[in-house]
Amino acid sequence: MTDSPATRPILVPVDFSPHSEAALAFAAELADYRRGALLILHVVHDPFSMPGYYGRALKKKQLHRIEDGAAEMFDEFVAAVRARHPDLATLQTAETLLVKGLPSTRILEVAERQAAPQIVMGSKGLTGLRHLLIGSVAERVVHRAKTPVTIVKSPRTRTP
Template sequence: MAVKTAKQPILVPVDFSVASEAALLKAFELAECLKVRVVVLHVVHDPGDMPGYYTTMLKKKKLARMQDAARAMLEEFIQEFRKKYNTKQRLKRTERMLVIGLPVTRIMQVAEKIDASIVVMGSKGERGLKHLMLGSVAERVVQLCPLPVLVVKAELQEETS
């Protein structure tokens, strides 16, 4: 694997959770230091264990494609983040990506496509039987991704700058 340069973007996969907010906040701190852009990624996936993940948005619109609901949720997530952390200048130049597929696979494919230097993602820290049965997207990305992966715990979201 070639050494990554400082101008390569930071990839931040989000699922609109508090953990994703914490990861995005940490990614912007890194981006400020490194003077690189941030790419916010959402993978449209309605897993069998959580059917109806996008139903909140779909209830507002009678008929909508899952991708349309996810795109609206991504924009809303970014807008809420912008309001909460309005001092983050890099947010204005943030790229947004929406792809369809299995989260772990698509995160790694997008990281390769954009030539990311690092993946920064949140972790909800689930444990117990649910974790054993389903696993964690962050955990699988850490195991399989050839790039450095920074996992940010949800508790960090209380740190504001």
């Protein structure tokens, strides 16, 4: 019996941003339609690359390990997204995975290991100098992935 793309999970890397939530909701709709599965991934990255990223969770409980803060934030993010989208059945039962490393590298490794038929991820869509200085995880994944990658942006809210 061969493994079909519908039985393998769509990989959804998240960074707790509104763009990640939009990507997760999109992927859940797609998985519901395909009767497939989701794997929600967060890569705990080097704190020196983004100082303070996990600071909220670390300060709240005086945790000493960055992984503990990341795991708490990951759990809270997934629970909040599930609560906001109770109609997305696949989202409610999606598996989660927390790994350490460089985000783009680890995303690609997990996609290959899981034989993910697709990667769906959010992107801020930075341009110009900020993009050159910061780089883009999504861009690196798109260029190196062996599987289709869908980039989702959160809807912009207008300020009066």
